[in-house]
Amino acid sequence: MKLDASIPDGPLAEKWDRHIFAGRIISPANRRKYRVIVVGTGLAGSAAAATLAELGYDVQVFTMHDTPRRAHSIAAQGGINAAKNYANDGDSIFRLFYDTIKGGDFRAREANVYRLAQISNRIIDHCVAQGVPFAREYGGGLANRSFGGAQVSRTFYARGQTGQQLLLGAYGALMRQARLGRVTIHPRQEMLDLVTEDNRARGIVCRDMRTGAITSHAGHVVVLATGGYGNVYYLSTNAMSSNVTAAWRAHRKGALFANPCFVQIHPTCIPVHDEQQCKLTLMSESLRNDGRVWVPKNAGDTRPPAQIPESERDYYLENKYPGFGNLVPRDVASRNAKQQCDQNKGVGEAGLAVYLDFADAVKRDGLPAILRKYGNLFQMYEKITAHDPAVQPMMIYPAVHYSMGGLWVDYNLMSTLPGLYVLGEANFSDHGANRLGASALMQGLADGYFILPNTIGRYLADCPLPLPDTTASLFTAETKKAESFITKLLAVKGKRTTGDIHRQLGRLLWDECGLLRNGAGLGRALAEIPAIREEFWKNVLVPGTGMQLNQSLERAGRLADYLEFAELMVRDALDREESCGCHLREENQTEDNEARRDDANFCHVSAWEYRGEATTPVRHREPLVFDNVTPSQRSYR
Amino acid sequence: MAKQKIDITLQIWRQENPQSQGSFQHYSLSGISTGLSFLEMLDVLNENLTLNGQEPVAFDHDCREGICGMCGAVVNGRPHGPEPGTTLCQLHMRHFKDGDHLVIEPFRARPFPIERDLVIDRGSLDQLIQAGGYVSVNTGGTPEANTIAIPRExxxxxMDAAACIGCGACVASCPNGSAMLFAGAKVSQLALLPQGHPEGRERALNMVKRMDELGFGNCGNERECEASCPKRISIRHIARLNREFIKAALFSE
Structure with missing residues (x-):
């Protein structure tokens, strides 16, 4: 299979405009004849659904939540990047493009990332027009702050709730279209499978999470905006119900899965505090703007932070990376935190944390100014830990946060299955091997508001108009399959709960396929995952029935897919014998223990093809070509 | 604060489906770490129930960071429990002591039918937003973001108003089952910003009318909503909604 990314010709800055012009447009009168199924209502899904409805398409929206406003985009705290250069500090579209592609360690497509930077400014315009209450300067203009991996101030924010405000903007747009009757919203529906015909996406199969009823829905196009797979690790900053099921089912139906091993470990999370904990909480990276990261200079120093004098503190990021200091990219910050803890300099009960200290910032700017920026974050931290960061330093530790990998898409955001588009975190496209802070919101909204609405016509113009009949065997066979899958889960009646087995899988992945990886460990994980999967199908205990609201059943179905997906993730990690982006492959590091990328052998996207349960998946490669930037060894020193 | 282990008893509303008659069931839990969140405590209960061959308690939750608005239950008579400004997922067991008895029931209001146990249907809040809780602007046709200066204050x-997470605690705590704080927060946000002005009049009239149609009551100035709001949204936003409504009604054609 040859992967064609459909990158348009021409100079980088003109590609997107040329592509739109060369594309096909469906005439306004015809648009209502085309039905678009959108699965997921985070930033990407809501933005796409609202915009497509504004254009006149018949949009059917499916969400597993009770309302479209709950998706985990809502939890993004820090902000959204745009190349407005309001700060007059030398920012430009090209600089945002360069920072993003460099931050991703040169494992993303130039054309995609440049387009993202171009669109970034229009996103801010649009969100302001929607009434998103961004932070402002005294003069009434929009305020910016700086963020990890960048030396300019280009991040727009609404306190520490930027994701919430942007999502509510998109949700409002969606509600407006629902009222106008152009969007039908199907709440509490979990997509269980993709329906394909002649290698085209034709519809989906869903389970009504209230009644258990399984139904199918036909559409000309299926759009997956179903988020990332970080919960495969059990403990992550993702929402509890974030899952890989929709993406994985599409993968099993023929959509290639790209770079599954690229998972971001976020440096500033609240450390694990309890055995029975099921979720990690992120503290926005924006805190590193004013917080200083440190550990005691001497290993094993257990004094409380206030009793450790300045001379016995090691501000290791500032010392090691004077150019960027506390604002080094996420992978560098995470890895260094882990290394400090491995040297027994970690703090907190378990020694698995480092300090993030605001004392100097409070001295410099005064507490009110600091609280204005981070008040809700301080509050959140205090609620969980019972410590006030205004009085004593925060403790932070890395945690799984974001999936850069996802379903492979071309420049149009279409997967290898014609008619199946993938948006937001669910696709692999723009962040390479590491995502810069404040870029996820930008990508989700760019995909939904501006890209898909301009590329969908290319497919629809040649798509057969009659919708397939959902009572025909194509669809009924799929709903039967989904029903028997549920029956099979309920029939195991074993002795272990889903949570118990998921914890076992998560621990294995965190140990062997986390921040630091090596061939031997990955090999072990690859051998162990099928055994856990076997244990699951022999010994899982799912109470209740299929025809009722059954949260245990929902979780079990998701874990079943994670147990298949985990194997692919580890296989991809094993295959990528280089240190890159978020991950240090221990066999590939420089003399001073920094990551060593291998451009000669790994300057490509790995896209995996499903070949059946008993067959090894096949890896395809999309080479990455850099005409406008020179891949450099990242150095933040 | 050092972690402790506590024993508690629970009295939880169990209801099979929207049609069935629900009732309280009693459970006891021992050795609960005070480091756990309230929902993690329910996870432990559910793990125990599952292993004992019983059906776990259904409850809505997702982000567990206090922002998605999905979780919520009434604990000892208070929506989201005893701590002010806190969602149920951000409530921690260190606020309870050994031997405590906790009565846990769903948010109750006529427009919030129960789906199962503690899970309710809050679709009525979506319908309320559909009546005008947005700015009618299509993607693309918007001016440069800094065109209109907006005073920082x-x-x-x-932003204070926009912080609403749509959990419904305000409705559940109100003796009248009113959604005035929810609607007021949205109307107020958009009344304060110039972008919301062109549709201000219709928004206030339509949202209030829709609120009545959906079966929400009116505000009786009890201020329970403000006290139970996990985002501490002030009833000043209800006052602004009232002003917007009166202004719109007086000048209507």
Whole structure:
């Protein structure tokens, strides 16, 4: 299979405009004849659904939540990047493009990332027009702050709730279209499978999470905006119900899965505090703007932070990376935190944390100014830990946060299955091997508001108009399959709960396929995952029935897919014998223990093809070509 | 604060489906770490119930960071429990002591039918937003973001209102089952910002009318909503909704 990314010709800055012009447009009168199924209502899904409805398409929206406003985009705290250069500090579209592609360690497509930077400014315009209450300067203009991996101030924010405000903007747009009757919203529906015909996406199969009823829905196009797979690790900053099921089912139906091993470990999370904990909480990276990261200079120093004098503190990021200091990219910050803890300099009960200290910032700017920026974050931290960061330093530790990998898409955001588009975190496209802070919101909204609405016509113009009949065997066979899958889960009646087995899988992945990886460990994980999967199908205990609201059943179905997906993730990690982006492959590091990328052998996207349960998946490669930037060894020193 | 282990008893509303008659069931839990969140405590209960061959308690939750608005239950008579400004997922067991008895029931209001146990249907809040809780602007046709200057203080006040997470605690705590704080927060946010002005009149009239149609009551100035709001949204936003409504009604054609 040859992967064609459909990158348009021409100079980088003109590609997107040329592509739109060369594309096909469906005439306004015809648009209502085309039905678009959108699965997921985070930033990407809501933005796409609202915009497509504004254009006149018949949009059917499916969400597993009770309302479209709950998706985990809502939890993004820090902000959204745009190349407005309001700060007059030398920012430009090209600089945002360069920072993003460099931050991703040169494992993303130039054309995609440049387009993202171009669109970034229009996103801010649009969100302001929607009434998103961004932070402002005294003069009434929009305020910016700086963020990890960048030396300019280009991040727009609404306190520490930027994701919430942007999502509510998109949700409002969606509600407006629902009222106008152009969007039908199907709440509490979990997509269980993709329906394909002649290698085209034709519809989906869903389970009504209230009644258990399984139904199918036909559409000309299926759009997956179903988020990332970080919960495969059990403990992550993702929402509890974030899952890989929709993406994985599409993968099993023929959509290639790209770079599954690229998972971001976020440096500033609240450390694990309890055995029975099921979720990690992120503290926005924006805190590193004013917080200083440190550990005691001497290993094993257990004094409380206030009793450790300045001379016995090691501000290791500032010392090691004077150019960027506390604002080094996420992978560098995470890895260094882990290394400090491995040297027994970690703090907190378990020694698995480092300090993030605001004392100097409070001295410099005064507490009110600091609280204005981070008040809700301080509050959140205090609620969980019972410590006030205004009085004593925060403790932070890395945690799984974001999936850069996802379903492979071309420049149009279409997967290898014609008619199946993938948006937001669910696709692999723009962040390479590491995502810069404040870029996820930008990508989700760019995909939904501006890209898909301009590329969908290319497919629809040649798509057969009659919708397939959902009572025909194509669809009924799929709903039967989904029903028997549920029956099979309920029939195991074993002795272990889903949570118990998921914890076992998560621990294995965190140990062997986390921040630091090596061939031997990955090999072990690859051998162990099928055994856990076997244990699951022999010994899982799912109470209740299929025809009722059954949260245990929902979780079990998701874990079943994670147990298949985990194997692919580890296989991809094993295959990528280089240190890159978020991950240090221990066999590939420089003399001073920094990551060593291998451009000669790994300057490509790995896209995996499903070949059946008993067959090894096949890896395809999309080479990455850099005409406008020179891949450099990242150095933040 | 050092972690402790506590024993508690629970009295939880169990209801099979929207049609069935629900009732309280009693459970006891021992050795609960005070480091756990309230929902993690329910996870432990559910793990125990599952292993004992019983059906776990259904409850809504997702982000567990206090922002998605999905979780919520009434604990000892208070929506989201005893701590002010806190969602149920951000409530921690260190606020309870050994031997405590906790009565846990769903948010109750006529427009919030129960789906199962503690899970309710809050679709009525979506319908309320559909009546005008947005700015009618299509993607693309918008001016440069800094075209209109907005005073910092105004943006901050709008943000105070916009912080609403749509959990429904305000409705559940109100003796009248009113959604005035929810609607007021949205109307107020958009009334404060110039972008919301062109549709201000219709928004206030339509949202209030829709609120009545959906079966929400009116505000009786009890202020329970403000006290139970996990985002501490002030009833000043109800006052602004009232002003917007009166202004719109007086000048209507």
């Amino acid at each position: 105004t943006a901050e006040q709008a």
